[in-house]
Amino acid sequence: MNLSLLIIIIYLLLVLGLGFWANLLLKKTGEDYFVASRTIGPFLLLMSLFGTNMTTFAILGSSGEAYHEGIGVFGLMASISALVMPCIFFFVGTRVWALGKRFGYLTQVQYFRERWGSDRLGLLLFAVLIALLVPYLLIGVMAGGIIIQNLTGGPAEGLPQWIGSVGISGVVLGYVFLGGLRGTAWANAFQTLVFMTLGALAFFAVVNDLGGLRTAMGAVAEKFPHLLHRAGDGDAHPGMSPWLFLSYTFTPLSVGMFPHMFMHWLTARRMETFRTTLVFYPFCIAAVWLPSVLLGVIATADPAIPFLEGARSNSVLILLISNHASPLLAGLLGAGVLAAAMSSLDSQFLSAGTMFTHDIVIHYKFHDRLDEKTQVRLGRAFVSLIVVITLLLSFFTERSIFNLAVWSFAGFAGLFPVIVAALFWKRSTRYGALSSVLTVAIFWTYLFLQGWETRGYTVGGTGIMPVAVLVLASAVGMIVGSLLSSPPSDATLKKFFPGGKPSAAEVKT
Template sequence: MTLQASFGAWDWAVIAAYLVTVLLIGAWAARGAGTSGEDLFLAGRSLGVVTVGLSLFASNISSTTLIGVAGAAYGSGISVAHYELMAALVLVFMAVVTIPVFLRARVTTIPQYLERRFGPRHGPTVCRYISALTIFLSIFVDTAGSVYAGVLVLQVLVPGVPFLPACIALAAFAGLYTAAGGLRAVVYTDVLQALVLLAGAGVIGYQVFAQFNFSWAAASASVPADHLSLVRPLDDPDLPWLGVVLGLPVLGFYYWGANQYIMQRVLGARSLQHARGGALLAAGLKLLPLFLMAIPAAFAFSLLPDLPQGDQVFPAQIARFLPAGLAGLVVAGLIAAIMSTIDSTLNASSTLVMVDFVRAEERGWSPRRIVRAGRLATAAFVVIAALWPLAIRDFPGLFNYIQQVFSYAVPPVVAVLLLGMLWRRMDGRAALVALLVGHAGGALILVWRVVALRQGMDDGLPHFTIVAGLTAMLCAAVAWATTMASGPRDSEADHSARALDAGLLWHRADAATPSRGWRDYRWQSLGLVLAVAVTVWVFR
């Protein structure tokens, strides 16, 4: 049974209404996007708690959850939900440590913070290095991965849809309202998208559970025992427990705390209180994918045993279990999830180009020229995002593609950013050495794994999440050793003192808040941490 066969007029009407609404929001946001670069890139720093939180959640859900996490849960079980649970813990850490520093620095991009932190000698090099890496990951991994996920849905929805034209259409649609409305269009469409995708995922989870007469015992008995276990043995090929402890904090911190397309919402918040509140709202929402997406997909293993690809499980559930009328809502949610990452990464990448490379404001460009150039950069990235999925479709699993690429690229960035924020003596020279050593090692590991795979050999390396954790520790050790071996130069010691005075380092007072009782974000954070711990214990 194809999804096309189960679709009725109401389903198509729901999808059409969603697409029209997104374009109308983009057109409305475009009215205020042409006044300045800050309006285009940070929505005029006017975002509130709900907008920040829902936009953070919706932007992440796209390629990694509805398609990727569901596919991984279908094939190997719910342990993949650790990525979502770890995100909640990372967002709590950000609320306490990183968000106060970034907002006090009044930066537009994360690499811009590193430039200020490491001073005029090494700061610009570190800034451009990390900015270029972020653009690469955003376009070639996140954006292209989301376009690929969208085309998978379209091909199930309308069998026979040609791959490349569908990629071009999807990327162009997201690029249209992103270029017009900037971050304001992105975040307000994300609010709509978050609500729609949560409703859609809830409907399909309900329908899957209904196939077992709402009996947990019957549903769990239908799948292998380890399918519903979050804690896996050390030799587990999909996600060993040591990888959760060592690697997921590294991958999670980069994605949520150093990734421009995610952090752009936080940087656009109207105050520290709104930024923290939005981060904690997103953390609470990250508890839901386990129940709305991973567990239903794991149960689908017994209901849909013959899928050629795990990535097809979510659209296949729509075709199999939803009646006409509900299918349109769920597909609209799926499209919403995909679009929210595409628009976010396009806007973030154009921001990085204009702020970290072109440096338009420093050159005295007019606001109109900055906005026009930013829109041209977005258009260029649309072209890349539309074509790169041709390479992704040959990779074994969308989620696997995303996480493996990140595991080799991001550990050095995490080490440099955290040391720079938490250790006063950390300098730009040590940051560059750590970045070069870490990425050279990651490239060698990647090449070795590809060679071993092609020759049918065991590469002898631990799981990629363990490698990510070990690489981050190695980079931190290299940065520490480089700093200690050379000793502080007078100019660098002076810069470290200025960085402290300028508020570019974290200190304990940053964790303080005037709020009391349940409004105190620290009590909210503790509640979220306990919720994650209880969830892991229940599904251990």
């Protein structure tokens, strides 16, 4: 058997073992299964939030995009995320944690439903969040197939992509079902350490084989100097426009509405637990994105790598590793990239199952007729169904991981005004929230149909990313819808803004 494949199989079994171990320690209560009894400490919170958020988008997607667009990709996604994401944890995450602790929330829909007293809003949000989660899941599932195929001989001789996709989906489902959020948090922490360590190792191994960083970057400067800045060099490489760069800054807002991030925030033992994450998150982002972007750029000047067009550039990192590292190291590094894929898929699977169990089965009283075991089985069946749909889509999708992720993030970012209004705007109403969510659903679908086939699509060719339009339209929807409807009741305001009843003037403005 191929040594790389053997290492990956051993790694997958190891991760599955973690799920079994977590299962042995599980307290067998819903609170423990879904939010680890809200007892996660600072280090585990940092690792699980970071591991969940850093998908293969950050490794395969970023290197594939840097292969075409150059070093600007780091500023486009990584450095702005290093600022915006921890700020969202600071302003939104801590407040969500406090609400979860007070009212026992497990999902976003539970909170929004109570905050604005609307069942319809809850159902709509459930459908929109699950629909947006599918392209995000697709990234991880596709990456599993790409990694295993390339490490076993490439598209011509290696294992078909679907085997890798099915394999990692099965393993992740296994440890999520066994260990719940505690198992997921452990697996995330373990896998985050694995992909950060092995990522650094991959970088040094590849760069060393290419004669050192100075030589590798010198080769890029000679052959493709336009990849070292953002201005491009004419029609063949138009570069990044300042408008594109600016409008991309809206993308990390998506983290405020990811269902899996919401669940991870709730796991913190205390509010102070967030502090370590806030300070170290920017460094973690830089540590993962820098080698990925540099390797993507360096690959352009590597004669051993053929020109990779479109979605084929997703494989550039794996090709570099296969060409410049021993099979043993290639297997370990492949396991590291798989770790990144799985550490996101697990939380996404768990959040989808939790939402279905709590927002549909329990909320609509199906649980009166079902015992607890059947409820859990139903939740698992729902997650399995979502995974099957994602797998089917992955067999027919030929898209760049970067582009897929950007569309998914755009939708979640478009919903960001909903959480901001819920937490900070007393005058916001259910009609404002409904209008905001519907605006995102309609605009996202329209823009997606317009731009899905076009690489680097911007709204009307203006250079502005769809995400900026979605966030602004959603905010307008929230404001107009709220101001045109009656203010929320005093009881609602007292419950969610208990720092004293707001004055009439405050409520009206």
